[in-house]
Amino acid sequence: MHELSIVMSIVDIAREYAEREQATTVDEIEIDIGCLSTVEMQAFDAAWKQGVRNTVLDGALKTINRIQGEACCSRCDEIFPIDNAYDACPACGEHFIVITKGKELRVRSLAVSY
């Protein structure tokens, strides 16, 4: 359910940048959403449909980059892909890991026209 707040924050960011650039329309938006971020994509897409209505993002093409989780083992420095926060290091079995990728939630770019 927090997906709607996330969509509204994205709308705010797009509006701020579009206004700053004095653009008339936002044609495209590119967003990074890590696989370990707390975003459920189905809920996100549903929230998007409602949330962007009558905003600067209404009709904009959205591109989502899903970023695979990656962690670094605190014991043996192994860098490995993870699907869950509770995954262990495949090299030494340690759970003391630092998540290095997959928590992203950011607006990467906007394509605008004047």
Add this chain to the structure above:
Amino acid sequence: MCATCGCDDTTHTHEHHKRTISVERDVLHENNLLAERNRGYFEAKNIFALNLVSSPGSGKTSLLERTLRDLKARLDFAVIEGDQQTTRDADRIHATGTKVVQINTGKGCHLDAGMIQNAIKGMKPADNSVLFIENVGNLVCPAMFDLGEQERVVIISVTEGDDKPLKYPDMFLSSTVCVINKIDLLPYVPFNMEQCRANATKVNPNLRFVELSCTSGEGLQDWYTWLQSKLPTPVTA
């Protein structure tokens, strides 16, 4: 008529400019900025702020009631209550004689840093006090929203599954302390304490555990000891 500007001159053209703007802005940037402001406010006023998170019914309000009653003679408390509707929790806290503000989020499933900023502006918690922020009962959404707290306490009760930390890892990953509540019910439920702690530790090896029962009082002293150890000026029992 020109379709772009509506003027009668049909001989001119409008050039279409397209441009890609690099944004690279965290979606929660605004919330995180406000959270840092709250954190600075707490630090300046020497307020110890805790964010209590859990699923509904694991005993956040009961833990607060016990804590406030047992420690109010020694510590100054303030409470912010977050619920979708009603002031029922705030009424319970108010009955302990503690300063409390209720935030109703309506359809919202979590508190955010802006709500906390508004609440503290209104309630003006005292210097050197302990501020408990009881989040909306929800083990998913509040994990993403930093409120500016110093400690995030996740509460789980033994009537819930011991696999909850694996099913809802984000909350356990973002918390610093895990309170396991209702241990007086352990003889009656299939909850495996060792398993629960092992599961939570897999998600967050730094998590600290406190096992307690707000009903029997068992383990509360460990909670109070931890709480007092966190205060800038420890108060002795």
